[in-house]
Amino acid sequence: MKKMVLTALILAVVVVALGAFTRLTDAGLGCPDWPGCYGFLSVPKQDAHIEQAVQAFPERPFEAHKAWNEMIHRYFAGALGLLILIIALRSLFNSQPNRPKKLPLVLLCLVIFQALLGMWTVTMKLQPIVVMGHLLGGFTVLSCLFLLYLRLTNYRIPGGDANLRPLARYGVLGMLIVIVQIALGGWVSANYAALACTQLPVCEADWVQRLDFAGAFSIGEADDYEFGTHSYAERMTMHVVHRFGALITFLYLCWLAIRIYARASSALFRQLSVILVLVLGLQVALGVSNVVFSLPLWVAVAHNIVGASLLLVLIMINYSLFRKT
């Protein structure tokens, strides 16, 4: 069972990365229908099928490479869904004591909802709330799989770490801050606001006068949301909020890591606080590189995956802080 959960966890990382790749190559509508592609089970290859596809969806020109990006993401996501179904069924019929039963079922519900979000992403033409929700849903499935893996692992914190108990609530706050920061990043990405600010440390000279918080977090009505519907000022505001969020996240997590390191009586927590600072530093460096190098594809995909890794590190810290020794 543990091996199966580990396989699902690795597969979930691949699915999240493929999702980011699909979004960042503007292939979210590479197949304008769901679950098939232009009415076929796979990407149409024969000339006659392509002709049929073009006639069925005249508003969406057929681009094979975008269609493949989208379908590969769907195939991997489908495989993950099946694996989670098997895990849920096996845990339901497992008679061993102390085996998690609720979490695998929660995971199954989550992955079904995530598939629906994937469908709405296509049918609602990249509506930003749905795109951001789909990103958060992917991170939630990944986090729950990681939690399930931790729960199937028997590890002890040598000597216990009663010293760190008072820090548990600060650990939870750290995790909530990271979740908000991830959602803000998802909002920037879903609204194509990555290149709205090209200067460092904040934005172009008159950014303060242009701030428009109400507009930045509103959803306009459109038939198609591809490439965004917000004005420059609204996109700039989203971007600025994500950068200030990054500052708060950075300062808070550094403080948390130092507090944990200073109080820890076990090597595990010292290692975890070092890993936290390293992953955080890498994430900030990737974020700054997104801006400096004008969003190179691989940097943007890495910023997504390292963001997910930061969340997993915080889950591990919280799990260990709350765990009875």
Ligand code: HEM
């Ligand atoms: C401190 C922790 C940070 C976290 C957890 C975080 C997380 C995220 C996430 C999850 C996304 C969405 C990625 C996607 O949709 O694939 C994102 C997007 C973005 N972030 Fe961050 N970020 C952080 C810091 C920064 C910093 C410091 C900067 C720049 C100074 C930055 C710039 C960006 C940009 C430009 C995007 C949009 C990229 C795109 O369109 O895909 N981030 N961030």
